[in-house]
Amino acid sequence: MSDHCSSARSNDINAATSKTRSVFAKKFEVLFCGRVSVAHKKAPPALIDECIEKFSQLHGSGTADKEGSGEGLVGGLKRALAFQSNGLRNGSVGNGAAGSPTTGARPVLFKRDPSFPCLQALDENGLSPEISNSNTDDPVARSAQVQPTSLRENRTMLFTVGRSQIYLVSPDTKKVAIEKSFREISFCSQGIRHVDHFGFICRETVEGGNCHFVCYVFQCTDESLVDEIMLTLKQAFSVAALQQNAKTQSEQCDSCPMQHLHRLCERIEGRKLFLNSHAHEKNDQTICIYRFTILLITSSNYSSSISYIFFSLLIYGTECSLLCLNSTLTVCLSELGDACLDGGLMTVGQVVGGGGVDSSMRAVPEERKKRSKEELRELWRKAIIQQILLQRMERENQKLQDSASNLQNKRLKLDYEEITPCLKEVTLVWEKMLGTHGRAKVKFDSETIHAAVAQGVPRQHRGEIWKFLSEQYLLRQTVPSRPPSNHAPYKELLKQLTSQQHAILIDLGRTFPTHPYFQAQLGAGQLSLFNILKAYSLLDPEVGYCQGLSFIAGVLLLHMGEEDAFNMLKFLMYDVGLRKQYRPDMIILQIQMYQLSRLLHDYHRDLYSHLERQEIGPSLYATPWFLTAFASHFPLGFVARVFDMLFLQGSEVIFKVALSLLGSHKPLILQHESLESIVDFIKTTLPNLGLVQMEKTINQVCEMDVSKQLQAYEVEYHVLQDELLETPPTLNQHQRAAQLERTNQSLRQQNLDLLEELQVSHARVCSLEGQVEALTQSEGRLKEQVSSLEEEKRLLASTILHLQGLLTRLGIHSAPDGDTAAPQLEAKEALDDRTVDSPPQPLLLPKSL
Incomplete structure (x- = not known):
């Protein structure tokens, strides 16, 4: 039940945060250094520097990282036990965690987040804890007083200043980490030695209604950003104060007796009570009587003053007619007396009667029954089991929430209309290629990939297909x-x-x-x-x-x-x-505009002439096409198809798409006769393509090839620039110096580009040399194989000659026509005679066999 309540509360906070930020918000990126408990709402000038020094000491000793890493379940139980036994009895304020519940109707001030530490222990001398307790030998106590954030975590935050609140949003966790209203912030300061740091002190309420002051410290990129943040805070606080004063003055009643209580509370705590009262005319004889609900009253130091005020109110109120009885005041004072520490509450009767109150009206503290060791051990065992189960349930709930959030985000991301529906057969082809084992090192057939991209890319696999296309692009590149x-x-x-x-x-x-x-x-x-x-x-x-x-x-x-x-x-x-097109000088972007103009001249001469007559260059309409890859003006489904081709073919796709779009709308563009109408048509009407026209454009892009022309146009641009620079100018000395400076800068950039091309060419030469060396080695191996085969051929020829000689000695002759039957018969008879007349002799073969 508590989880549901906290979830609902966090949703309400996020909704309110979004509503406030949508009205007014100024955002800065800061580094959250840590937080420190302080004893007063005002801080000494050097507080920020002291906090930073202590943070550095704790980081050097490793205490902060150990605290941030956590100690598991046992550590959490030990900390809980230490808080219960030492929290209030030793006079220290309870755990000032971000997620501590608040009392009364106060909103949740700080959302619990494991990456932000919590502090304990206030200083009673009015000094910052790092000053008064700097000599303590207990590292745990020091880390409890001054806790920096862990260096291993992402500590960057978006510091958002709204109309009446400050938010710190974590880009890492995508949640509001800290939320403070202007009323809770009492002090803002900038570092003296560390000018790139700043911080603010605010009030935080912990369990039991106790309040303490915490200083949050942040770091910026430089001092100028800190100055801007401090100026923004000053302006926001001033505007909020003016609005609140105007609202309060319009609603306050001068004759209202609550002003006495208002001044009393201001003297006690130094803070004002914002009263929801009604305004009345001065001539009116009636005033307001309020119904009060007093929840927490301080000890007897203020009981007599408060009793006097209430007694005056009651007497004064009986003489007046009842006008309104709808307001309710809840007074929560920060300092608790002994009665509150004992667990009792003082009633209104006790306040009015002062110290002499009947003992029957006093709260009697509950008698605690002493438990045996076995009972305590059993309670600890149950607590540990419940804690384990609770953590498991929280982990499972978090997994389910993350899964649902991921599915919702995926549905939101892919919320666009597809222009080229992907057939099931094509989807199977993509899934087969994506499922190939070790695909990052496997070079697929280029024709197959081009055909698959032309037939469509399934939207649910588009991100994975882009990664696959990037892997194939890198495999095809011979020079990295x-x-x-x-x-x-x-x-x-x-x-x-x-x-x-x-x-x-x-x-x-x-x-x-x-x-x-x-x-x-x-x-x-x-x-x-x-x-x-x-x-x-x-x-x-x-x-x-x-x-x-x-x-x-x-x-x-x-x-x-x-x-x-x-x-x-x-x-x-x-x-x-x-x-290259995003460099500060934008030279490559200028070259691209010239290349597009030359492509229009070659492919659509009449459209080029029409635009030239109106003095419309590509920079007037095509610059966002190149800088955003058509994503800023065109439908997302069309942009996704452009990115498909971009990952497949490279940056020349943007030229192809621009040329195809202008060519397909050439008749409509030629109908416009003014510069404004033509530019407006290209910027507003042209992006609103139909699905058929979008698909036709993508099909044309798949068939076009302008790579050689783009290279020629780039060389042509540089030649024209050189000719312009060589033209003798009629300028004064200052203009000439400025032109030479621009020329020098352009040449310097060209030298850098040429150096980069030289490096690429050198890498290509090295690659080719490696290939030549490999081919030379292969040629040597082939020559060795040829020589060995020739030697084998020679040996075989020699063997054949020996065999022919042997056959001749045996009387076996081979006729050219292949008729060897008669010689073979004669040889057989001769062999038979030799077998009968003489003993058998071994047949000697040539040694080469």
């Missing part, structure tokens, strides 16, 4: 491509912070905004997409992140898992060569 300089695995890249976070976070909401998998703000789809783009920006610092990459990664993510999508993105960028 240049690998990335950073060889860190995907999981390690996710643990780092990226400097491209702003551009990535902005584009998350722009990538497939109508697709259900990516619609939710910071949902599973957007968080997975953020992980992929962030990891690639760290893998390839030269490119980092460029607009358009999010659509490429999004299409991959819809058909495979997160890590597989990252590997396929790396394959497309490095092996297929898409990364």
Whole structure:
């Protein structure tokens, strides 16, 4: 029952979070360093630096990693027993876990997550625990006071500032890890020596209604990002305070006697009570009488003041008419008295009467029966068995939930219309190829693969087929491509912070905004997409992140898992060569625009002339086609087919698709006579293709071959650029210097490209030399075999001559026509005579036999 309640509560929180984030949210990527229990809501200036030093000490000693790794069931039971026996009797605050239940109507403040440690023990001197208890010899006690996050875990978070709350979303677990309202946060600070760190102090409520203050510490990529976060927090707090003050002033009643209680509570705790009261006119003779429910009252230090207030309220209220009796006030004070520690509660009668209350009204603590050792042992045995069963049930429930979530996500991902239905026979062909043992090293027939891709790709196997096509592409490449300089695995890249976070976070909401998998703000789809783009920006610092990459990664993510999508993105960028068009200088993209223009000139001359008359170049409409592989404007089913061909044939597919689309819509484009109408038609009407037209386009792409023309056009572009540079300009010195600088930069980039081509050519030469050496060795072996066969032939010829001589001596002659019957008969008679007249003699054969 508790699991269902907690699940429902977490769903409500996630719904509220999504609603708030959809209205207003500003997101930053931070590294969660850890949390520290502090004794006061205000902190000294050097608190952040002290926390970081303690975190470093604990990481150096290995205590934090040991705590983060856990101790299994026995460790959990020991911690539970230690909390029950030492939690309140020693004067320390109970476990400040994130998932601790709250009292009254307070919402859940922090969702339990195993990757975030919890703290205990407040300092009574008003100092941070690392100062007052820095000399303790117990490592467990030190780790309980200051707990950093484990270095082995992914500690990156998306720090989201909303209208009235702060959320920390974990891209790794796809859950809200921390949720704090502005009312609970009392202090924000930036590090002095560690300027790239910041933190905030907030109030947390634990079991029994106790409250303590916890400082959360975070790290950013640089100081400028910390300044931006602090400025954002300041603005958000100011706006929230103004809105709350305006709302409170409009609802408060100046003549309401609750203002006395309001001021009293403000003096006691330094916090305000937000009263749900009614506004009345000053001339009105009536006021409000409130119905109070007092749950927790502090010890007798404040009982007389509170009694006075309530006594005044009761007397004052009897003289006035009843106007409203609907408000209920629940006062929960943070400091508990001795009566609360003993398990008793003070009633309203005790508060009004002060100390002289009848003993019959006091709460009597329950007498505890002392248990024997056998009973305690039996209870422990039952507790252990129940704990084991509970953990097993939780694991099974988690597996079922993960399975249902994966199926739901898969249905959401593949929610698009297929343009080329895959027949059952073709599906069987794909399944046979995918099921081949050791397929990564088996080179399949190219014609078979081309025919299968042309006939269709089953949607449920498309991700696996893309991986298969990438393996075949690499097997066909004789020269390997240049690998990335950073060889860190995907999981390690996710643990780092990226400097491209702003551009990535902005584009998350722009990538497939109508697709259900990516619609939710910071949902599973957007968080997975953020992980992929962030990891690639760290893998390839030269490119980092460029607009358009999010659509490429999004299409991959819809058909495979997160890590597989990252590997396929790396394959497309490095092996297929898409990364060249995302370089900061965009020179390759300019070459591609020139190549497309020349293809239009060769294949569709009238359309090319029409666009030239309106001064419409390919850069006005085709740039997003190349940067997103048609994913930003075209239907997802069509884009999936384009990716099928992209994995099969390489980057030239984009030219083929663009040329086929423009050619098939040439009559409609020629009807438009203005630049605006033509560009609008190509950008808006052209993507809304019918299924028949889409399939026709893909079939044309399968039959086209423009690779030689693309190479010729690239050389032509460089020649034209050289001619333009050699033309004597009529510019002043400053303009000439700027042009020379641009020329120098272009030449430098060309030198880098030529160096890369030289490396590829050198690798090809090495490969060819290896093949020549192998062929030479094979030729030598063949020559040896030929010489041995010739020697054998010579020996056989010599043997034949000896045999012929022997036959001649025996009187056996071989006629040319093959008639040997008579000589053989004569030889037989001669042999018979020799057998009768002389003793048998051994027949001597030549030594060569």
